[in-house]
Amino acid sequence: MDDRPLDQRVEALQSPFLDKLTVGVNRFADWIVRHWLAILNLLFLIYVGLPFMAPVFMEVGAETPAKIIYTIYRPACHQLPERSFFLFGQSPVYSREALPANGVADSNNVFVRRNYIGDANHGYKVAICERDVAIYGSMFLMGLLFALMRGHLPRLKARWLLLFALPMFIDGSTQLVGLRSSTWQLRLITGAFFGIGLIWFAYPYIEESMKSSTIQSAGKQP
Numbered sequence: 001m002d003d004r005p006l007d008q009r010v011e012a013l014q015s016p017f018l019d020k021l022t023v024g025v026n027r028f029a030d031w032i033v034r035h036w037l038a039i040l041n042l043l044f045l046i047y048v049g050l051p052f053m054a055p056v057f058m059e060v061g062a063e064t065p066a067k068i069i070y071t072i073y074r075p076a077c078h079q080l081p082e083r084s085f086f087l088f089g090q091s092p093v094y095s096r097e098a099l100p101a102n103g104v105a106d107s108n109n110v111f112v113r114r115n116y117i118g119d120a121n122h123g124y125k126v127a128i129c130e131r132d133v134a135i136y137g138s139m140f141l142m143g144l145l146f147a148l149m150r151g152h153l154p155r156l157k158a159r160w161l162l163l164f165a166l167p168m169f170i171d172g173s174t175q176l177v178g179l180r181s182s183t184w185q186l187r188l189i190t191g192a193f194f195g196i197g198l199i200w201f202a203y204p205y206i207e208e209s210m211k212s213s214t215i216q217s218a219g220k221q222p
Helices: 006-059 063-076 130-148 158-176 184-220
Strands: 123-125
Touching: 006 063, 006 123, 006 130, 006 184, 130 184, 158 184
Parallel strands: none
Antiparallel strands: none
């Protein structure tokens, strides 16, 4: 019979579990540190690729998964049809005037227009806008380039990052206040510039931080 006090017996039972949990957490953290670039590249690929599955699902008649995708991305993007790519229709892009008049071409309410996801004639819109496609697509591609040039890509200074972001800011803000109308080509170009600059600026710092964590972890090994 174990005559030890109850708290000592409980501690004795918990100790092996806590030791295993600590080892498991440390191994998982080490795995993330060593594979962070592949993880981020995969996440960006999923993030930019999944919206293209929404029109695919609509085309094959699987409306439920398509609407789930549109709903998931709705908080992150305005999803305006006149600023989105379309698949399986007469054109990959449409002006407001070229879209149906029932709440799209004839409505100034963005919350009404964003609900239009397409039809058999016009095709179905991608679940994120053209600029977001460019931003996250370029972030994924820049991540692949960073993987290929790991250790050889010069660090981008903050002032240059601002220059990469400036075209998108000018294009978006002047359109927002009604000074001019942007085009899908400008949205692609300015969005891509921003995505490239952001990854070019951030990834070298992340790489340096992860290397430092790996060295510190190795130094703690018995």
